[in-house]
Amino acid sequence: MDFNLSEEQLAFQGAARAFAAGEMTPHAAEWDEKKIFPKDVIAKAGEMGFCGLYSPEDVGGMGLSRVDSSIILEELAAGCTSTAAYISIHNMATWMTATWGTDAVKETWCGDLVTGQKLASYCLTEPGAGSDAGSLRTSAKKDGDSYIINGSKMFISGAGETDLLVVMVRTGTVDSGPKGISAFAIPSDTDGINYGKNEDKMGWNSQPTRAISFENARVSADHLLGVEGEGFKIAMKGLDGGRINIASCSIGAAQACINHTQAYMKERSQFGKPLAAFQALQFKLADMVTELVAARTMVHLAAFKLDENDADKTTYCAMAKRFATDIGFDVCNNAIQLHGGYGYIREYPIERFQRDARVHQILEGTNEIMRLVTARRILEDGATDAIR
Numbered sequence: 417m418d419f420n421l422s423e424e425q426l427a428f429q430g431a432a433r434a435f436a437a438g439e440m441t442p443h444a445a446e447w448d449e450k451k452i453f454p455k456d457v458i459a460k461a462g463e464m465g466f467c468g469l470y471s472p473e474d475v476g477g478m479g480l481s482r483v484d485s486s487i488i489l490e491e492l493a494a495g496c497t498s499t500a501a502y503i504s505i506h507n508m509a510t511w512m513t514a515t516w517g518t519d520a521v522k523e524t525w526c527g528d529l530v531t532g533q534k535l536a537s538y539c540l541t542e543p544g545a546g547s548d549a550g551s552l553r554t555s556a557k558k559d560g561d562s563y564i565i566n567g568s569k570m571f572i573s574g575a576g577e578t579d580l581l582v583v584m585v586r587t588g589t590v591d592s593g594p595k596g597i598s599a600f601a602i603p604s605d606t607d608g609i610n611y612g613k614n615e616d617k618m619g620w621n622s623q624p625t626r627a628i629s630f631e632n633a634r635v636s637a638d639h640l641l642g643v644e645g646e647g648f649k650i651a652m653k654g655l656d657g658g659r660i661n662i663a664s665c666s667i668g669a670a671q672a673c674i675n676h677t678q679a680y681m682k683e684r685s686q687f688g689k690p691l692a693a694f695q696a697l698q699f700k701l702a703d704m705v706t707e708l709v710a711a712r713t714m715v716h717l718a719a720f721k722l723d724e725n726d727a728d729k730t731t732y733c734a735m736a737k738r739f740a741t742d743i744g745f746d747v748c749n750n751a752i753q754l755h756g757g758y759g760y761i762r763e764y765p766i767e768r769f770q771r772d773a774r775v776h777q778i779l780e781g782t783n784e785i786m787r788l789v790t791a792r793r794i795l796e797d798g799a800t801d802a803i804r
């Protein structure tokens with residue numbers, strides 16, 4: 417693993433940084449305040465290839481590595497963390513469709529998904545099945561050459577505004593556990609699908625979050641992703657990358673906060689000196705940067721493990737997600753402190769980065785579940801040699 421970015425990676429980083437500065441940063445506060453889901457800007461991101469980052473080239477994706485994708489998502493998140501986080505989920509759902517979709521599904525959907533003309537949601541969580549996703553109850557019953565879907569999903573990002581739903585449902589018996597779960601790509605306007613209200617949230621206001629209900633929604637059998645009973649594995653494979661993505665968004669938010677703080681500490685004077693002259697504040701900034709560099713390095717390591725299809729990729733992705741989203745939130749929070757009262761008011765972007773980064777500790781598996789995944793592996797014999 418090379419710790420220096422290659423020429424190509426520097427070019428991706430530069431392009432994403434310029435896109436974020438031009439298309440996202442100037443509007444992020446308004447999107448947050450007015451709850452605007454900027455589909456036009458997401459489509460422009462799609463023109464740059466950012467909606468199909470690691471989807472394969474044969475469906476029109478960029479076919480990038482997860483390390484490259486992380487570098488790009490970090491830059492987008494420094495522009496608008498909430499919008500970048502939606503783009504990251506779209507990338508996950510698009511990759512799942514491109515990887516496990518039938519030829520018919522890929523032909524119908526992938527071209528528009530990778531360009532951001534059509535958008536996707538990832539639908540796993542249910543009202544009664546959050547951390548314990550393997551207990552989900554939304555059912556799919558075979559009926560001729562289609563399936564009939566009944567049940568409900570909770571907290572679905574983009575729902576109501578997206579075109580394709582990647583939905584995990586139970587095709588097995590009620591007590592069949594994760595092995596009775598299958599994944600489907602379902603057009604969002606299918607009869608029998610209804611959407612709840614856009615939830616009022618602490619952050620992530622530039623993307624809607626809604627519950628979805630399915631009442632006898634009929635989906636053609638060729639919309640099954642992979643084979644029956646493989647849906648939970650597919651969902652978890654999607655989440656390995658999703659966790660890298662969301663961790664990258666936390667790093668982008670935190671880096672933006674550090675950039676603002678570094679400048680602010682030189683501008684703002686108290687007691688006749690710039691804040692930057694106070695050693696206590698220098699030390700706080702030094703710790704913020706140190707921890708962020710450690711978090712970024714760990715995310716790149718986990719992304720590299722995923723690219724290499726390492727046997728312990730899932731554990732590394734869980735550790736990196738836990739670490740980077742906790743550090744990302746703490747860095748944003750410390751940036752508020754270093755801005756004093758100005759950090760708390762909306763005229764400055766710091767509080768928005770902190771509000772947006774908070775949910776990264778909760779979704780795509782809470783950070784408690786990330787610890788559970790890590791501990792389960794590390795307690796196996798020989799694991800301490802494999803994970804170090």
Ligand SMILES: Cc1cc2nc3c(=O)[nH]c(=O)nc-3n(C[C@H](O)[C@H](O)[C@H](O)COP(=O)(O)OP(=O)(O)OC[C@H]3O[C@@H](n4cnc5c(N)ncnc54)[C@H](O)[C@@H]3O)c2cc1C
Binds near residue numbers: 539570782784
């Ligand atoms: C803004 C937002 C967007 C979201 N987007 C999506 C989406 O697009 N698609 C999707 O499928 N889901 C989405 N989610 C759902 C998210 O993934 C879940 O909220 C999350 O997995 C936690 O589930 P829960 O809310 O039911 O909490 P619970 O599972 O009820 O957990 C409550 C608390 O208990 C802890 N806990 C639970 N079990 C254990 C255990 N065994 N050991 C230790 N601690 C435990 C949890 O860590 C948490 O702290 C989103 C959520 C939010 C808030």
